Amino acid sequence: xxxxxxxxxxxxxxxxxxxxxxxxxxxxxxxxxxxxxxxxxxxxxxxxxxxxxxxxxxxxxxxxxxxxxxxxxxxxxxxxxxxxxxxxxxxxxxxxxxxxxxxxxxxxxxxxxxxxxxxxxxxxxxxxxxxxxxxxxxxxxxxxxxxxxxxxxxxxxxxxxxxxxxxxxxxxxxxxxxxxxxxxxxxxxxxxxxxxxxxxxxxxxxxxxxxxxxxxxxxxxxxxx
Amino acid sequence: xxxxxxxxxxxxxxxxxxxxxxxxxxxxxxxxxxxxxxxxxxxxxxxxxxxxxxxxxxxxxxxxxxxxxxxxxxxxxxxxxxxxxxxxxxxxxxxxxxxxxxxxxxxxxxxxxxxxxxxxxxxxxxxxxx
Numbered sequence: 576x577x578x579x580x581x582x583x584x585x586x587x588x589x590x591x592x593x594x595x596x597x598x599x600x601x602x603x604x605x606x607x608x609x610x611x612x613x614x615x616x617x618x619x620x621x622x623x624x625x626x627x628x629x630x631x632x633x634x635x636x637x638x639x640x641x642x643x644x645x646x647x648x649x650x651x652x653x654x655x656x657x658x659x660x661x662x663x664x665x666x667x668x669x670x671x672x673x674x675x676x677x678x679x680x681x682x683x684x685x686x687x688x689x690x691x692x693x694x695x696x697x698x699x700x701x702x703x704x705x706x707x708x709x710x711x712x713x714x715x716x717x718x719x720x721x722x723x724x725x726x727x728x729x730x731x732x733x734x735x736x737x738x739x740x741x742x743x744x745x746x747x748x749x750x751x752x753x754x755x756x757x758x759x760x761x762x763x764x765x766x767x768x769x770x771x772x773x774x775x776x777x778x779x780x781x782x783x784x785x786x787x788x789x790x791x792x793x794x795x796x797x798x799x800x
Numbered sequence: 801x802x803x804x805x806x807x808x809x810x811x812x813x814x815x816x817x818x819x820x821x822x823x824x825x826x827x828x829x830x831x832x833x834x835x836x837x838x839x840x841x842x843x844x845x846x847x848x849x850x851x852x853x854x855x856x857x858x859x860x861x862x863x864x865x866x867x868x869x870x871x872x873x874x875x876x877x878x879x880x881x882x883x884x885x886x887x888x889x890x891x892x893x894x895x896x897x898x899x900x901x902x903x904x905x906x907x908x909x910x911x912x913x914x915x916x917x918x919x920x921x922x923x924x925x926x927x928x929x930x
Contacts, residue, residue, distance in 0.1 A: 588920045589822065591913055595815045596813050598804050600911045631906055713916065740832060740890050744903070776893045777900035 600718050605630035605684035609691065611721025616696040618767065620704065621798065622688060624717050624742070625726030626735075627708035632660045633785035634794070635703055639667045641778040642800060651690050653682040653707045659756075660705070670694060681712040684719055701800070710735070713740040722798065728753040731763040736770040743774045748797050751782045761800060801834055802842030809914055810850060818916035821852040825913040831864040831877070831906035850855065864906030868894035874904070 613620050618755060621780050625631045632652075638781040639648055649670040652661040672690050674682060687704065706713040709726075717723075723744040727735045730753055736743055743749065757764050768780050780795040783790030813821050821827050826912065828834050847853050864877035873896040881888045894901045 587819070588918050590818070590916045590918060591815060592812055592916065593814060593913045594911050596808055596812075596911045598801065598911070599809065601804075690835070711833055740831060741831060744831075744890075745894055759848065770889075773891050773893065775900070776898070778892075780831050 582697060585735060592669065597710065599715070603712060604683050605688060609684055609688055610721070612691065612696070613702065613719065613721075617700065618696055618699050618702050619701040619800070620718075620720035620722075620747075622704045622706060622713075622720040622723045623707065623726060624706045624710065624713045624746075625712045626728075626731060627751075628800065629708070629726045629728045629731065629777075630750075630783075630785040631705050631708070631726050632735040634750065634752065634783065634791070635664055635705055637785055637788045637791045638703065638795070639664060639669050641788075641795060642701065643667060643669055646703045646800070647698055648703065649694050649699055651682075651687065651702065651704040653686075653705060662705055676707060680709045681716050682706050682708055682718060684717045687718045710739050710742050714745045717745075720765040722747045724798070725750045726750040727767070728766075729757045729760045729764070732760075733762055733766065736767060740774045743771055743778065744774060745777055745781055748779045748794070749775075750794060752782065752785050754782050755784045802839050802846055805839070805851065805909075805911065806843065806846040806850070808911060809852060812911075812914055813851060815848035816918065818851060818914055818918050818919040821855045821914060822854045822917055823854070823858065823913075823915035824911065825860070826857045827860045827862050827908055827910040827912050828910045829862040829864065830852050831903050832909055834909055836861065842848060844888070860912070862908060865904050866876065866892060866901040867904045868899055868901040869895065870899040871897040873897070873901070877903070879905070891927050 610654050623631050624763055652671050653674045656675055658673045661671045665671040674686050674690055704718060723746050725743060738800050751764055751767055764782055771778050781790055781794035782793060809824055843857055866877050867874045873894050877887045878891050878895045880891045892901050
């Protein structure tokens with residue numbers, strides 16, 4: 576609602592307008608629309624966020640391998656350029672759509688809505704969306720998925736959660752990847768879990784090695800798939 | 801984000817036949833990922849060749865408020881100052897019952913108000929002689 580009040584000043588008028596417009600609300604509304612469409616078609620959707628090199632694509636490969644006989648799966652792969660990762664996931668025989676953002680550091684509900692128009696939601700049970708490798712910006716832009724997963728790896732050091740608490744607050748599930756390197760990196764995984772629960776008490780945690788597939792069953796369980 | 805803010809202000813100004821935008825008042829939540837200094841920096845660049853040039857940008861920061869999903873406690877976001885962490889960490893744990901809480905305030909980026917200048921319509925024209 577726009578409220579106006581005029582103040583006279585010479586032949587010029589000063590006008591105070593109160594748009595009360597929330598800029599972030601625009602994406603939120605689009606996200607809600609995506610959510611409604613997905614629900615209508617009985618499609619479960621997951622948004623996977625994480626830094627560059629955390630292991631998001633490797634994890635998705637393993638998830639797809641294990642779940643492709645149970646669900647009809649599609650993957651949206653957000654990247655600035657190239658289809659390298661999409662090709663990796665596509666090898667497993669599921670539909671993959673690359674969303675090249677050009678220069679943008681995150682996916683938003685609008686680009687996801689456009690991608691959703693290009694796939695057949697009727698023939699789909701599970702939509703996995705891999706966000707652009709970035710631990711900050713994507714957290715501000717919900718896409719309309721039911722669940723959000725944040726992937727971190729032990730090679731990113733012991734302070735990822737403490738340095739990015741606001742990102743972890745938006746997560747339903749946290750994956751600690753590259754568990755095989757924890758000892759080499761001198762990382763205490765239990766400490767990472769504790770920090771995550773402190774920031775987001777109801778977050779569910781899975782500890783994985785995406786290369787071997789260790790812990791992926793645990794992830795499937797916490798994702799309730 | 802700064803582009804969207806400026807675009808929306810310009811649109812609103814145009815709708816009201818503004819000659820100039822004198823003041824923009826934003827509310828930015830502390831639970832967003834927006835930096836006040838960065839918004840101000842981008843804003844000053846973006847407004848250069850527009851009617852928003854030289855406008856005063858007022859940014860009001862909104863504190864984070866959480867509400868407990870179990871006991872209903874509503875209050876400022878707790879900061880966990882455990883010395884083991886080296887830094888104070890914001891937490892979504894309810895300070896009263898320890899359960900998970902959700903953010904209810906502090907996630908906004910709102911254009912609260914805009915002050916514009918416009919030409920006054922000629923109200924003094926005499927209907928008989930002019």
